[in-house]
Amino acid sequence: MTDIRYVAPQTLDEAVGAYAAAGSAARILAGGTDLLVQMRSGAVQPGLIVDIKKIKELTAVEELSDGGFRFGAAVPGAVLAEHPHFGKIWPGVLEAVNLIGSTQVQGRASAGGNLCNASPAGDSVPAMIAAGAVVTVQGPSGRRELKVEDVPAAPGRTNLKPGEILVFFTLPPRPPGSGDAYLRMIPRTEMDIAVVGCGVSLTLKDGVCTHARVGLGAVAPTALLVAPAAQALIGSRLDDAALNAAANACRAACRPIDDKRGTIAYRTQIAGVLLKRTVKIAAERAQGK
Amino acid sequence: MNIVVNNKWIGQRTIRPDGVDKVTGRAAFAADTTMPGMIWGKVLRSPHPHARIRSIDTSKAEALPGVKAVVTSRDVVDFPLDKSVMLGIQDMRWMCRNVMARDKALFPGHPVAAVAATTEAIAAKACELIEVDYEVLPFSIEIEDAIKPDAPILHEFNKFEGKPSNIVGTLEHKKGDIDEGFKQADIIIERSFTTRPVHQGYIEPHACLISVTADGKATIWSSSQGQFMVRAMTSMLTGIPQSDIRAIPAEIGGGFGGKTIVYLEPLATLLAKKSGRPVKMVMTREEVMRATGPTSGSKSTVKIGAKKDGTIVAAQGTFYLQAGAFPGSPIRGAAGCSFAPYDIANVLSVGYDVCSNRSKVAAYRAPGAPIGAYAVECVLDEVAESLNMEPLEFRLKNAARQGTKAAHGPVFPRIGYIETLEAAKTSPHYSTPTGKLQGRGVASGFWFNAGGESSAQVNITEDGNVVVTTGHPDIGGSRAGIANVCAELLGIDYRRVSVIIGDTQTVGFSNLTGGSRVLFASSMVVTQATEKVINTLRERAAKIWEIDPEAVKWENGAAHPASPNAGQFEPLTLEQLAEKAPMQGGPIGAGVQLNTQGADGGFGTHICDVEVDIELGIARVIRYTAVQDVGRAVHPGYVEGQLQGGVAQGIGWALNEEYIYRSDGKVDNPGFLDYRMPVCSDLPMLDTILVEVPNPKHPQGVKGVGEVPLVPVMAAVANAIYRAVGKRFYALPMSPPKVLAGLDEPVQQAAE
Structure with missing residues (x-):
């Protein structure tokens, strides 16, 4: 029966001001596809809701002059999907963002919300980690940048400081011969939550992997950057030995739990299986197939 | 009995009578109903799987502004443990304790009190203010735990092989001599299996709106597989006679068997009676999953x-x-x-x-x-x-x-x-x-x-069309099936037959929708009622033609003179006979009520x-x-x-x-x-x-x-x-x- 205050500022400064002033009672609303569900279940009862969808910087998608991409934290998955180039350059990131919820939910749900919700199973996060995405956050003491893998701190908690709002994601320029992919294991075919998620981004030159990043979701308290898996791929021709080594590195990185969605043994095993399958798709894309 | 084999409508994929409403979102489900002055009911549920309820103090909840009524098991009619009272397949001893825990709460989600208040939020707050003193008891959920010798016993009165037990019933089917049978076998395979409890998964959560007037007449709008079951259960659990309860079936959003019992209706009726206001209750999905029937593991x-x-x-x-x-x-x-x-x-x-x-x-x-x-x-x-x-x-x-x-x-x-x-x-x-x-x-x-009790009324409208009223909520196409059958018998276009589901006070007793019985039973009563209507129509035509009714046949939606008068008169259509009805003996219609057999x-x-x-x-x-x-x-x-x-x-x-x-x-x-x-x-x-x-x-x-x-x-x-x-x-x-x-x-x- 507590009253909820709702503001929808036009500027980021206003939003940060209101958000910081309200302290821990405030929640940011982008698509609301997590927040409203949490409110309905009684898990959170915010005193203030700051709707960020009216702020231009948070809803824009921009191609940068260096070939990189910048898109606002509140950009819905459906808008990203409709961008003429984004999905051609970052198909793996796009497929991950577009796995968040149903078609209807896609009209609202954003990658920013997915990251700040800090679920270990968030679909977009491993793909963003693999892509080497960086986020820009703004708070009462100004702007700073964080790597995506450094944003989640624990299930439901981020490393954002009080009053800080996620503004946009920046994805780096893509060298020729690059490809990315995201796969998740779910028991059904859609409308489900990842039991394991795997994002891979790589660059091939003459069949040799020159750059790789691997992100894993739902196998630890936060989504992980798995550097040893990437190391196993870099310098190889993605042969079975390299794939096995990378898969084993993924399994070694897992610190999962037994819960209603999967077991420790299952998640650990699947992390390796998905790594191999995701690398294959990313490599095909890198080769323009 | 004649099996109709050459059909115009039976066996056709006719347009569903409920189709347009459902695809346009106009179908009125129970949660869509509202009334002036309506308030909201909420259930306080046990957080414990097994606990003795020492006491319940509702005074703080009752004092909360906006709260209009609170009920506990004291308000629900008790069915003592020593005497079984069956209603269909349900024993009212268990029903009265399932809708509201009496001495013990037996699962997480078991209702222990219910509140009605002017808003849902106040009702929820009031639930939090109810103080329940629980003595928490050990519990078991899985079968192997529940049948262990030292398992916590849910119902202390129940004995199996002389001892208190959670095995509450057995059933044996026997044929021949099993030991002799296995002796004859060249190969024997024995395996053990487990299955988990699964829910029916109907999309529409349980919901009802109930009004009880100052003179004690109750009207129930609810989603169920049987308005008569709702009426009888509510009557038995609240003490209101069945003649004073009108249960109106809403369009149903799935049941699969899970809506053959009541959860909310008796509570909402009691709350409505106490508060004098119409009370609406709608379960959340979580309540549906925690507290309504899945099937067995x-x-x-x-x-x-x-x-x-x-x-x-x-x-x-x-x-x-x-x-x-x-x-x-x-x-x-x-x-x-x-x-x-x-x-x-x-x-x-x-x-x-x-x-x-x-x-x-x-x-x-x-x-x-x-x-x-x-x-x-x-x-x-x-x-x-x-x-x-x-x-x-x-x-x-x-x-x-x-x-x-x-x-x-x-x-x-x-x-x-x-x-x-x-x-x-x-x-x-x-x-x-x-x-x-x-x-x-x-x-x-x-x-x-299954077969069982069904009632139907077939009425010819003044303009010569047909309204069929049956007593079963339609969860599998019974309205469409009945329209096909009735149109077939009358020899008219199925679109001239409107099939509706009556409420408890407008159609005769019809047992619930279950046991795959509805089209079997209701097409039987509709057939008999339609045949009666056809006989009336033949009599009317005979009277007009001044011939013997036996010399009139009904074909293609019209009365025709049969031999020896064949061809002597122009056929009289259903529309013509309906038009002439006021001068020829009055309205045309027939009702049939049967305990159907032969399923x-x-x-x-x-x-x-x-x-x-x-x-x-x-x-x-x-x-x-x-x-x-x-x-x-x-x-x-x-x-x-x-x-x-x-x-x-x-x-x-x-x-x-x-x-x-x-x-x-x-x-x-x-x-x-x-x-x-x-x-x-x-x-x-x-x-x-x-x-x-x-x-x-x-x-x-x-x-x-x-x-x-x-x-x-x-x-x-x-x-x-x-x-x-x-x-x-x-x-x-x-x-x-x-x-x-x-x-x-x-x-x-x-x-x-």
Whole structure:
């Protein structure tokens, strides 16, 4: 029966001001596809809701002059999907963002919300980690940048400081011969939550992997950057030995739990299986197939 | 009785009378109803799986501004434990304690009090202010825990083998001599199986709006599978006579058996009576999952013995089913249906009804039968394999037929089981080769089907059209089917027949929608009522023509003079006779009320293809054909829909659906995200083959069709997985972690 205050500022400064002033009672609303569900279940009862969808910087998608991409934290998955180039350059990131919820939910749900919700199973996060995405956050003491893998701190908690709002994601320029992919294991075919998620981004030159990043979701308290898996791929021709080594590195990185969605043994095993399958798709894309 | 075979409307895919409302969102479900002055009811539920309720203090809740009424078990009519009072399949002793806990709370989610307030938020706040003093007791949920000698006992009065026990009922079906039977066997296979509790998964949560006026007359709008059941239960639990309760059935958003009992209606009635305001109650999905009936989890052992030539000589089944908080698990379906498709000389089938600290089970589509068939049909597959017999041939060799005595009692009349096996065998599906990591399984199933009480009124409108009123909520196409039947008999376009579902005070008693009984029973009463109407129409025409009514025949929607007067008069159409009705004896209509008899059991045989991703442990159904003897498909589109719906639910049960419990006894997945029913993209197009062996005891040959399609599914899927990967799974669901773990352990149970 507590009253909820709702503001929808036009500027980021206003939003940060209101958000910081309200302290821990405030929640940011982008698509609301997590927040409203949490409110309905009684898990959170915010005193203030700051709707960020009216702020231009948070809803824009921009191609940068260096070939990189910048898109606002509140950009819905459906808008990203409709961008003429984004999905051609970052198909793996796009497929991950577009796995968040149903078609209807896609009209609202954003990658920013997915990251700040800090679920270990968030679909977009491993793909963003693999892509080497960086986020820009703004708070009462100004702007700073964080790597995506450094944003989640624990299930439901981020490393954002009080009053800080996620503004946009920046994805780096893509060298020729690059490809990315995201796969998740779910028991059904859609409308489900990842039991394991795997994002891979790589660059091939003459069949040799020159750059790789691997992100894993739902196998630890936060989504992980798995550097040893990437190391196993870099310098190889993605042969079975390299794939096995990378898969084993993924399994070694897992610190999962037994819960209603999967077991420790299952998640650990699947992390390796998905790594191999995701690398294959990313490599095909890198080769323009 | 004449079986109508040359039809204009029976057997046609006529347009659904409820279709436009449903696709445009105008259909009025129970939660769509509102009334002036309406307030909101909420239920306070036990957080504990098992606790004695020492006291309940509602004073703080009652003092909260906006709260209009609070009720506890003191307000609900008590049915003492020493005397059973049955209403249908429900014992009112358990119903009164299930709608509101009395001395003990028996599962997390068990109602302990209810509040009505001006807003939902105030009602929820008031629930928090109710102080319940619980003495928390140890609990058990799983069958093996509940039947341990030192298990916490839910109902202390219940004794089994002389001792307090959670085994609250047994059932035994016996035929021949089981020991002698096994002595004759060349091969015996015995296996044990477990299944998890699964929910019916109707999309519409339970909801009602109830008004009780100052003179004590109650009106109930609610979503149920039986407005008369709602009226009777509410009457018994509130003390209001049935004549003062008008139960109006809302359009129903799924039931599958789960809406054959009440949860909210008695509470909302009591709250409405106390507050003097109309009270609306709508469950959340979480309340539906925690506190309404799923079906039983189970533990069964099945042993089957056969001769080398493939003759099954003995079959034994032991089925333990979870009843939940109160007695009443569907052991009859498990023990009674599972061996029914086969002609076996020696059968012993035993069921045990086991209480434990989870929500009381409610009916779910052929209650118990899918659990029994899963075990039996999987063992049959192993027996056939050991005998090197093709599984459908093995079933054909042992198939029940006319004259076979079933272990549960009846001698079968003309049945269509063999026809389903033959149709499966010759189907294009069965002859298509399967690929790598793909496998094909088959299984059969039986369900009793039911008849029972139905009423119908057929009225001719003043403009010569037809309104048919029946008393059953339509969950499977009964309105469309009735329109086809009535139009057929009257010889008019089906669009001139409007079929509605009456409320309890406007149509005669009709038992609930369940047991696959509705089209069987209601088309019988509608047929008789329509025949009466036709007789009236013939009499009217005879009077006008001044000839003998016997010399008038009814054809193509009009009265015609028959020999010796054939051709002497112009036919009189239904419209003309309706127009003349005021001068010719008044309104035309007829009502019929019957306790219908002659519902024959139904048989089905299913073919399932799966493909297994052995790295992820995911089994996906890639092709499925359900073959069923449907008697007569009055509306084939609906019949196919029934088959497809049952199969979809069975695939969910087989592969992913399950209640998962936390160590504190609470359900850990009370929502559609983690309670994984199949979504559209999980399933291929589900093919159907309708075998029509008409029921000779029904005017249109109708047999119940709605429940059989769930019975064979889990076994068909399990047998298919075995053929794909060479590994048999004995526990449901065959979810990816379990399948992957199973593929890593090659050890199999060996045949004796």
